[in-house]
Amino acid sequence: MTAPPSTTYRLEHAWVAGAAGADEVRSDVLVGVADGRIVSVDEAGAGRARPGPAAVRLPGLTLPGFANGHSHAFHRALRGRTQRGQGSFWTWREQMYDLAGRLDPDTYRTLATAVFREMAAAGWTAVGEFHYLHHQPDGTRYGEPNVMAEALVEAARDAGVRLALLDTCYLSAGLAPDGSPLAVEGVQRRFSDGTAEAWQERTDELTAELGGDVVVGAALHSVRAVPLRDMRLVAEWADRFETPLHVHLSEQVAENEQCLAAYGRTPTEVLDEAGALTDRTTAVHATHLTGTDVGRLGAAGGAVCFCPTTERDLGDGIGPSRELAAAGAHLTVGSDSHAVVDPFEEMRAVELDERLRARARGHREAAELLRAGTLAGHRSLGFGDAGRIAVGARADLVTVDLTTPRTAGGGATAETAVYAATAADVRHVVSGGRVVFDGDHESVGRALDAAVAAAWGDR
Secondary structure, three states: OOOOOOEEEEEEEEEOOOOOOOOOEEEEEEEEEEEEEEEEEEEEOOOOOOOOOOOOOEEEEEEEEEEEEEHHHHHHHHOOOOOOOOOOOOHHHHHHHHHOOOOOOOHHHHHHHHHHHHHHHHHHEEEEEEEEOOOOOOOOOOOOEEEEEEHHHHHHHHHHEEEEEEEEEOOOEEEEEEOOEOOOOOOOOOOOOOOOHHHHHHHHHHOOOHOOOOOEEEEOOOOOOOOOHHHHHHHHHHHOOOOOEEEEEEOOHHHHHEEEHEEEEEEEHHHHHHHOOOOEEEEOOOOOOHHHHHHHHHHHEEEEOOOHHHHHHOOOOOOHHHHHHOOEEEEEEEEEOOOOOHHHHHHHHHHHHHHHOOOOOOOOHHHHHHHOOHHHHHHOOOOOOOOOOOOOEOOOEEEEEEOOHHHHOOEEEEEHHHOOOOOEEEEEEEEOOOOEEEOOOHHHHHHHHHHHHHHHHOO
16 A cells, blocks of 8 residues: 555545644645655635646545554453453453563564554554563563564554654562562563663664664653662653653552652652653653642643543543643543554543543543644654644545444534544545555454464464
C-alpha cells in the first residue's frame, strides 16, 4: 500500500486547521501531499482550480492522524485471557510476566508488527512504545544489546506507524520501607540494566544506531522501580538530548503507599525532586493524585496520558482529567495494554469517565478531545510537526466512513467522530504520505491471530 511522492486528495469533509488557530470541519477540501508533508490545503470556493483526474477522492470525514501516547505492544497477546475470572492489577501482572518471559526477538517483531498494523487500521499514525523488554529471560544481554528495541523499530517501519521508542529504565522490584530498592526477580531480570549508568550506555548506543525517522526518548518505569538517585540520571539524560521523558505515575494506591513509606512524599513530589517534571514529561495514568500533585504536574507544563480502556480493564480508577487540564497539563491518550485498540474509544472515555466521577455532563468539547488524540499526543512523543491538516505538517490523514450504523445521521462533525465512530469505521489511513491502510480490516485480524498464537508458543 503505497502512494506516489506527490498526491492530491479530495476530501469530502475534513477537520482542518483554521485561520484563527482553531480546527474546524470544512467540506470539499483539496490536500496536496509531497515527500511526506502537506504542501497545500485548498477549500471549495470561487477561483479554485478543479482537481485533475488523478486526485484521490476520500468520501467521509478526514481527520489528522492520531498519536497513541502509551503502548506496550506485547500486552496485546493478553486480550481475551486476562479478562477471565476476578483479580486485580497485581494478578493481571503475573499473567503479563508469563508472556514477557516467552518472547524472543523474532516473536517480538512478529507480534509488534501485527499490533502496529492494528493501530494503523484504527487511525493511530504514531505510537509511543514504553519499551522495557530489553534482555534475555535470565537477564543476560543479547549479543546485540538492543536487538529487542530494533525488533520494535522494524515492526513500526513495516506497519507504517511513526515510532517514539521510550527506552525504559527499570531497576528494582519495589521499595523497602527504608527507601532501599528491592532486587528484581524472575522475569523482571530481563527488564533491568542493573544501574542507570548501564541503561544510559545501552540507550546511547541505540540513539547512535537509529535513523531520523524514530524518536528515542527516555522512560522511568515508575517511582517504585527506579530509585531516586537513578531517576536523576535518567532525567538528566533526557534533558541533555531534549527528548521526551515518560513515566507511569500513581497508577495504583499501593504504589503511592509504598512511596510514602519510603520517601515520605508522593510519587509526583519525588519525581519533581529528581528533576523529572518538565514540559517534555508525560505522566501516564496519574490516577491517584493529591491536589498538590495536580498543581505540580500542571505547573511543569507537560502532558498527562490517560489510557481509559486499560485503566477500567484493570480496575485502576478514574484520574482527575478536569483538574489536570485546568492546572495546565496537556491531556493525551493511549491504548496501553491494548485491551482495546481504538483512539475514538480512548478520547470519549476521558470525558465519559469524568462524567461518572463528577456526576455531571459536558466537561470538554469534542474538538478538545480530538486535539488530545492528535496534536497534543504527537507533541508528547516528540513529533511537534504532526497532528493537524495544515501546510507543512506531516501528511497523516484518517478517513472515517459516515454511513455506517454507528456514524449514520450524525453528520460530518467532531461530535460524530468522538462520540459515535469506532476503529471499525476507519476506511483509509495515510501516514507520512504513505497509504498504510485501505479498508481491509480482515487481513489485520488474520495477522494478529497468527502473531498472538506464536507469542504463546501455540504454533
